[in-house]
Each structure stands twice: as C-alpha cells, then as structure tokens.
Amino acid sequence: MKKPQRIYRASFLSPLGILLLAPFLSLPAQAGPYMDSAHGGFDSDPGVNRSDLALANYAQGNCAHCHEQHASIDGAEPEPSSGDYSAAPFALFADNFNTGATTNLYDQGDNFCFFCHTNVASLQSNGIDNKDYAATFAGYPTSSPLGIFEAFNQYSYHNLADIWDFSKDNFTFFTSSSNPCTGCHNPHLARRNKENQKDPSFTAISRPSDHGNLWGNDAAERMDAASSNKYLAPYYYNSANSYEPDATNLDDGSLTPDYNAFCTDCHNLTNTIYSTTLGRNLYKFSWSDLGGDTIAAGDKHGANSATGTSERINPYGADNGWILSCLDCHEPHGSPNAFLLRREVNGSEISANLRTKAATGTSNMKLLCAKCHIQNNVDDPDDEDWEWIHHNSPDAIYDQFKCGTCHGMGGFAIPCEDCHAHGKSVTFIDDPSIIRRTF
Numbered sequence: 001m002k003k004p005q006r007i008y009r010a011s012f013l014s015p016l017g018i019l020l021l022a023p024f025l026s027l028p029a030q031a032g033p034y035m036d037s038a039h040g041g042f043d044s045d046p047g048v049n050r051s052d053l054a055l056a057n058y059a060q061g062n063c064a065h066c067h068e069q070h071a072s073i074d075g076a077e078p079e080p081s082s083g084d085y086s087a088a089p090f091a092l093f094a095d096n097f098n099t100g101a102t103t104n105l106y107d108q109g110d111n112f113c114f115f116c117h118t119n120v121a122s123l124q125s126n127g128i129d130n131k132d133y134a135a136t137f138a139g140y141p142t143s144s145p146l147g148i149f150e151a152f153n154q155y156s157y158h159n160l161a162d163i164w165d166f167s168k169d170n171f172t173f174f175t176s177s178s179n180p181c182t183g184c185h186n187p188h189l190a191r192r193n194k195e196n197q198k199d200p201s202f203t204a205i206s207r208p209s210d211h212g213n214l215w216g217n218d219a220a221e222r223m224d225a226a227s228s229n230k231y232l233a234p235y236y237y238n239s240a241n242s243y244e245p246d247a248t249n250l251d252d253g254s255l256t257p258d259y260n261a262f263c264t265d266c267h268n269l270t271n272t273i274y275s276t277t278l279g280r281n282l283y284k285f286s287w288s289d290l291g292g293d294t295i296a297a298g299d300k301h302g303a304n305s306a307t308g309t310s311e312r313i314n315p316y317g318a319d320n321g322w323i324l325s326c327l328d329c330h331e332p333h334g335s336p337n338a339f340l341l342r343r344e345v346n347g348s349e350i351s352a353n354l355r356t357k358a359a360t361g362t363s364n365m366k367l368l369c370a371k372c373h374i375q376n377n378v379d380d381p382d383d384e385d386w387e388w389i390h391h392n393s394p395d396a397i398y399d400q401f402k403c404g405t406c407h408g409m410g411g412f413a414i415p416c417e418d419c420h421a422h423g424k425s426v427t428f429i430d431d432p433s434i435i436r437r438t439f
C-alpha cells in the first residue's frame with residue numbers, strides 16, 4: 001500500500017540521475033519510497049553498488065548502478081559491456097530480458113537482475129546472499145540455493161518467458177520490454193524482508209495488479225486478515241512450539257504477507273495460463289470460494305472447509321476450518337522438487353526430491369502429504385501406508401468394495417496427484433451425485 005510521498009534528497013540526485021529521469025518526464029509515483037527500498041540502500045541497508053571502477057563516483061543506491069544514460073558512464077561502458085554502446089530498454093545497463101530464453105537453464109545475460117542476484121560473479125560489490133523461502137522463513141539450514149539466478153536454475157521454476165507472455169497481456173504496467181521479475185517485484189520499492197523476517201513492512205513483493213505499491217506492509221494485507229477460515233503458521237524447522245516466519249510463538253499469520261491474494265492475481269478460476277514446463281494449460285482453481293463437496297467449490301486447503309474427520313499432524317490437529325498459504329507448500333522462484341514444492345514443510349525436511357508420475361512413471365508426492373496428514377491408523381500402526389484413510393478410516397466415505405471408484409482399470413498403487421491436485425474431485429462410481437472435493 002501507499003506510503004506518504006517523501007521529498008527527494010537533492011544531494012542524492014546526481015546530474016546523471018536527473019538526466020536519466022528526463023526521458024521518462026515524470027518522476028515515478030514510487031520514487032519517494034525508493035530511499036527505503038533495498039536498492040535505494042539508505043541507512044544501514046546495502047543498496048545497489050556495482051563494483052565497476054567507472055561507477056566509483058556514484059554513491060551507493062544511485063540509480064546509475066542500474067540505469068546508464070546513453071548506455072555508458074563518463075564515456076566508458078562498465079561491465080557488462082555489449083561492446084557497441086547500444087542502449088537497452090529503460091536505459092538499463094543490460095537487456096532487461098531475453099524472450100528467447102524459453103526454458104532454464106538460464107544464462108546470467110538472459111535477465112538483467114541475474115547480473116547482481118547470483119552467488120557467483122555478481123556485479124554488486126561484496127555480492128548478495130538470497131536463500132529460498134524454506135531457508136529464510138522456516139530456518140531450514142541445508143542446501144539452499146544461494147542466489148536468485150541459482151534458484152531459477154533448479155528442477156522446477158517459474159518459467160520467466162511464460163510469465164512475461166502472460167503479464168504483457170494482462171497487466172497494463174507491463175510492456176513487451178518489461179522484465180518478468182517485475183510481475184512480482186517493483187525494483188524501486190522492494191525491501192529486505194530477509195533481514196527482518198517477522199516484519200512484513202519490509203516486504204519484497206508488489207502485486208501485479210498493484211505494481212505501484214508494496215504488498216504486505218499494511219496490516220490488512222497479511223495472512224491473518226485473509227479469510228473467514230483461520231490461518232495457522234506451520235512449525236519452524238525442527239520445532240514443535242515455534243512457527244514461521246521467524247521461530248516466533250505468534251502463529252496467527254500477522255507476521256506474513258497475504259501470499260494467497262498475491263499469487264491469485266494470476267492463479268485463479270478466470271486466467272488461462274500456459275506452462276511450457278508442463279506442456280499444457282495450468283489447472284484452474286479457486287482459493288477463496290466455499291462450497292463444500294461440489295464440483296464448483298473452492299479448494300479445501302483454501303477457504304473451503306474440510307468435510308471429513310481425519311486427524312492431521314500438529315499444529316493442525318483434528319479441527320477443520322483452516323486456510324493454508326501458497327508458500328506453506330511452494331517456493332516462489334524454483335525448487336529441486338516438482339511444481340516448486342518446498343524442500344521442507346511444516347517443520348521437517350522432505351526426505352527425497354518430489355517427482356510426479358508424469359516425470360518418472362512413479363510418484364512420491366505422498367512424502368509431501370505426510371508432513372501434515374496422518375497416514376496410518378493410529379490404533380493399528382501396521383495398517384499399510386495411506387490405504388487406511390481410503391479403505392477403512394471414518395473418513396472413507398465411498399463403499400470400500402467399489403474398488404473401481406479409485407483404482408479404475410490401473411494397478412493398485414495409484415499416484416496421489418491423480419486425485420489430489422488443485423481443483424480436483426472424485427465422483428462415486430455408482431452415483432454421480434456423490435462428489436468429494438479432494439484438494
């Protein structure tokens with residue numbers, strides 16, 4: 001949301017800074033809070049600071065560390081040099097985005113932001129350390145990617161060309177020269193949540209439908225204000241009494257931006273989104289609709305309430321009526337698992353990389369479900385994994401002897417994601433009016 005406009009410090013604007021602004025005519029509405037942003041780097045924050053000698057006279061935080069008038073500084077072209085002094089869009093020091101990069105692995109030159117946000121060969125003096133969500137906000141210490149460039153070069157990732165393609169057709173601020181990262185971030189506003197994990201006024205994100213403002217910095221933009229169903233923060237790594245985002249004992253979501261509203265600017269019932277990785281359009285689903293066990297209802301991990309009686313692992317317990325956050329299960333940038341799924345969920349690690357049937361012929365998605373759902377009959381632990389819920393539990397609503405409802409003509413081991421995926425439901429084989437929403 002908006003902050004009161006701050007007067008620009010005269011000493012901060014170098015002649016180059018002013019020249020830079022000229023082609024854009026008006027100072028962007030968000031230029032005031034720039035000084036509070038991670039890139040503006042005022043006070044104790046690091047701020048943009050390219051190490052190239054040609055930039056030695058420019059203070060940390062100066063626009064010139066990203067924007068080069070005439071594609072050069074004092075007649076020389078600092079790193080990265082295109083050799084021909086050609087001007088990049090928005091007078092940036094390099095091309096904003098290479099639309100020809102339709103899949104990963106990405107090169108550093110494919111995206112302007114990768115020149116600094118990488119663990120190797122960063123142009124930012126002293127480098128930048130950006131870990132993934134599981135590491136920064138859940139404290140999972142092992143094997144995080146150490147830069148954003150590295151995060152996008154994992155097994156699954158938010159495909160940048162698909163985001164670019166979708167955003168230019170759907171958001172007015174986004175032009176064909178825009179950078180897909182700006183679908184989710186405003187480089188003139190983004191702040192250092194990673195250093196202030198429990199203070200979302202330091203949020204790093206802007207909704208694509210409200211690009212001129214930060215998202216999460218106001219109290220009404222946090223997970224506790226999100227829905228009629230209650231949010232409960234997952235356990236912090238290796239703890240059974242402290243919670244995300246910073247091992248606090250406050251579990252109500254008031255310390256976390258409302259990621260659901262953020263992600264559903266794009267992922268909702270209306271938008272058709274093509275995924276190059278999956279080779280199809282994404283499933284459409286609603287995270288906010290209610291409706292119980294009907295085809296048109298919303299997801300039960302969203303605002304729609306669970307209808308069964310199965311117990312869940314703490315902190316969720318036996319009660320129904322919870323809403324989860326997208327980032328309880330997903331990473332925003334990329335992951336060694338399929339579908340950007342986190343490496344650690346609800347306090348413990350997922351023991352093997354998650355793969356779906358489509359990728360390997362087999363599936364181990366149940367390792368994710370086991371972080372929050374009880375898989376065995378607690379009174380008879382010898383019961384086979386996951387069979388009990390579907391065959392014998394009080395929650396097994398379908399006639400157990402109508403095997404075809406679930407096993408169909410396939411084998412007995414059935415990939416969970418055949419039935420448990422966003423937007424899915426299962427219909428009783430003998431009576432199509434008996435429907436169960438299964439995600």
Ligand code: HEC
Pocket residue numbers: 038039046047048049050065066112113114115116117123124128129130179181182185187190191192193194204205
């Ligand atoms: C000239 C180097 C440079 C470039 C180019 C750059 N950044 Fe940054 N960025 C920084 C620095 C420095 C920080 C603060 C680093 C820190 O917090 O350790 C930062 C911080 C951020 C943050 C806040 C989280 C954090 O790490 O503190 C976000 C979000 C961000 N950048 C996004 C972007 C996006 C998106 C782009 C491309 C549009 C971009 N950056 C390009 C240098 C850069």
Ligand code: HEC
Pocket residue numbers: 111113114117129130131132133136148152158163180181182183184185193194204205332333
């Ligand atoms: C689909 C939305 C989305 C896209 C696209 C996206 N980000 Fe992010 N990014 C997020 C969210 C949500 C967070 C906050 C959670 C976190 O820090 O992991 C974040 C956090 C960050 C941070 C702070 C990480 C930290 O240390 O906590 C940086 C830096 C960043 N993004 C840079 C980028 C860059 C660079 C790109 C493009 C290459 C990009 N992002 C693309 C959603 C996105």
Ligand code: HEC
Pocket residue numbers: 021024026027028031034039040048061062063064065066067090092096112173174175177178179180182187188
């Ligand atoms: C971290 C790098 C970075 C810094 C620092 C930075 N910008 Fe930008 N700026 C960008 C990027 C990237 C774009 C292109 C946005 C897009 O892809 O849609 C941009 C676009 C702009 C635009 C075009 C309108 C818009 O907002 O998209 C203006 C005006 C602008 N910058 C002014 C400034 C000024 C003035 C400063 C210093 C006060 C500054 N920028 C600092 C990265 C930066």
Ligand code: HEC
Pocket residue numbers: 260263264267278281282283287301324325326327328329330339365368417420421422
């Ligand atoms: C309980 C964990 C969980 C939560 C919470 C969750 N997801 Fe997912 N998500 C999954 C799993 C598992 C898959 C893989 C199965 C599938 O494709 O739906 C997935 C897949 C996806 C896909 C790919 C769908 C496709 O076409 O295959 C998208 C997009 C997605 N999630 C977005 C979101 C968004 C946005 C939110 C929040 C509104 C969210 N997810 C919340 C677990 C979760």
Ligand code: HEC
Pocket residue numbers: 234300301302303304305306307308309310312316319320321322323324328329345346365366368369370371372373416420437438439
């Ligand atoms: C981060 C924790 C978490 C993860 C991971 C998770 N769930 Fe859930 N699940 C919940 C919670 C909490 C509810 C109850 C939601 C409510 O109260 O509305 C729920 C509800 C459900 C329901 C609805 C049950 C009913 O009684 O109507 C199904 C089905 C389900 N989950 C299946 C799965 C499957 C399959 C997976 C793995 C792909 C999975 N869940 C992963 C936490 C999780």
Ligand code: HEC
Pocket residue numbers: 156157158159160162163166167183184208259262263264265266267273274275276277278282326327330331332338339340
């Ligand atoms: C600016 C629009 C936009 C926003 C905001 C956005 N996404 Fe996406 N998302 C996309 C597009 C486009 C795709 C298809 C490309 C792809 O599969 O990577 C996608 C794909 C996905 C996939 C499937 C990726 C795969 O390869 O299996 C998941 C999971 C996902 N998004 C989760 C999220 C989550 C979680 C958030 C919020 C943190 C979010 N998205 C926010 C545009 C967006």
Ligand code: HEC
Pocket residue numbers: 384385386387390391396398399400401402403404405406407412413414415416
């Ligand atoms: C409500 C859905 C449902 C119904 C009805 C159902 N099952 Fe299952 N069954 C499952 C699920 C889910 C699993 C666990 C699959 C897995 O782990 O891959 C399972 C597991 C099994 C397994 C063990 C498979 C293995 O490799 O571990 C057998 C055997 C089996 N079912 C037989 C049957 C028979 C025979 C019937 C009818 C008398 C039946 N099931 C009815 C859902 C169902």
Ligand code: HEC
Pocket residue numbers: 306308309310311312365366369373374386389390391395396397398405406407414415416417418419420426436438
């Ligand atoms: C063929 C469809 C189908 C498949 C495949 C399937 N399930 Fe289910 N699952 C259901 C149905 C239907 C329910 C609703 C309750 C019932 O009838 O057992 C359910 C219920 C659940 C629940 C109950 C959640 C709650 O809180 O009530 C969990 C957890 C679950 N399944 C996990 C899994 C896991 C893990 C796998 C993979 C090993 C799996 N399921 C495979 C159809 C399926």
